[in-house]
Amino acid sequence: MSELTDFLLPDVGEGIAEAELVEWLVGVGDPVAADQSIVVVETDKSQVELPAPVAGTVAEIGPAVGDVVAVGTLLTRIATGGDRDGSGTSEQPPRRRPLASPSVRKRALRLAIDLADVPGTGPRGRVLATDVDAYETRVGAPEPNPAPEPARKAALESESEPVPQPATEPTPPTERGDTVVQLRGVRRRVARSMTEALQIPHIHEFREVDATQLLAARETLQAGFARDGLRLTVLPLLVRACVWALGRHPSFNARFDAERERLTQYGSVALGVATATDDGLLVPVLRDAEQRSLRDTARELARLTAVARTRTASQSDLSGGTCTVTNFGSLGTWLGTPVIRPPEVAIVGFGRVTEKVVPVDGVPAVRPVLPIVAATDHRVNDGAHLAALLSDIAAVIEQPLLLLDQG
Structure with a gap:
């Protein structure tokens, strides 16, 4: 029988009381290894990839991308022990996602490049924007995929691999082609800081x-x-x-x-x-x-x-x-x-x-x-x-x- 392990937002820095959820690296039903990065959060100072505390299967995901949550908030529950995914046992280890910032993931997605194929030159093998550009120059990026048919689009959206979230998340365009962009991450913090700064004479x-x-x-x-x-x-x-x-x-x-x-x-x-x-x-x-x-x-x-x-x-x-x-x-x-x-x-x-x-x-x-x-x-x-x-x-x-x- 499976047991559930709660994963709460830890204190990710000195004096930090809250963080913004930038990107989920896993979805419900995904197997995870202990210490595998599963979620990206951002504080006033830095962006941090948080690792799973235990090996198991993601049973529940709490906050959504863009939510600002306090330290101690439940982020996810991981099922451990027993038949984790209900479909029999599997010895195949979970697929680890390459380390990369949301903006780099967005860049790779736009160029139809699989980040798993890009050698990362950053710390701990992190894939940088320059790595994506170098890969495109060396191998050439495939033609971007055409917009999927509705049925195929629904199937794609149901896959466990989450779609990378940009630093600013656009809403669907209006009939005139306008786009409303919700500020996220660094951009949102810069906006708040500049508003405060302009009160200075x-x-x-x-x-x-x-x-x-x-x-x-x-x-x-x-x-x-x-x-x-x-x-x-x-x-x-x-x-x-x-x-x-x-x-x-x-x-x-x-x-x-x-x-x-x-x-x-x-x-x-x-x-x-x-x-x-x-x-x-x-x-x-x-x-x-x-x-x-x-x-x-x-x-x-x-x-x-x-x-x-x-x-x-x-x-x-x-x-x-x-x-x-x-x-x-x-x-x-x-x-x-x-x-x-x-x-x-x-x-x-x-x-x-x-x-x-x-x-x-x-x-x-x-x-x-x-x-x-x-x-x-x-x-x-x-x-x-x-x-x-x-x-x-x-x-x-x-x-x-x-x-x-x-x-």
Whole structure:
């Protein structure tokens, strides 16, 4: 006789009280092995695949995709012992689904690619979007399947293999072809965070900086970094410039409690780095940034970018920031007006380097120019303070030897 084991939503991170259900990896009646990933949940910080606590057969599934459930909520019941599926015993182990984020599953589905055929290069063999693209280039994707006939469609929908859920779940189109998209996962959290952020009274300062010496320093250092397996971009240099300036202006390396009207200035810089992912914007945090050399900064930024884009970042990787930088220039954008992430009080953005004619010693000359923008919470900092911060960042960018003197 079968026994039922309840699987409750565990505490998936420090201080996390709830999580959004992103995707079921199994259906009712599916056999599962102990420690097999069966459901994907998402918190404010990360996406987590939860494993089955025991081997057995899925007897019941509780919350639906998109539901936000509290820690301790019943997720599923697994039948263990006896004749699990009522159809006789079978020694065949359950088929394990490849590890992949919902957006990658959606991409593979659109290209009619079976993820089981795609070698994963991410942590624990996780299939990344780049793996799907590489597979398509190497083997070529089959023609997408035509829309199934009603009877076949019903049969397909009854199979135990669940259809991958996108990060935003569209509703059926209207007669005019419109589509209503329900926000899910990272997109929903970004929407809520930005609504909260726009309650902050922002002020912005803009500056254009001669990037000649910055680019020359990067060119000089590249070979040495490459020998250590590191690719040196301008971002680590820009990050180091911000960290140096924040040390001189502690009111920007801070968090503001609006309810208590209290500003906490931090002795250590935990710099958030805005990172675009397939599922939306994430901000991993470079901890103890003031203690890191340029080389260590580059190494840790590479790691943080990788875990953010593969959705394998830990709770610690995505929390506790005291200020944020965003490099929208890497996306080809010349300039923007970034939004502060509450409860932080400042953000610094870097645009695309362009060549411009500028006066040099009274003579017109072409120079690579880097646009910088900084924003702060006007409740705790004034425009003059922000201009001073931006001036120090600009000074270090124009004289990067200040960074190299620090290691």
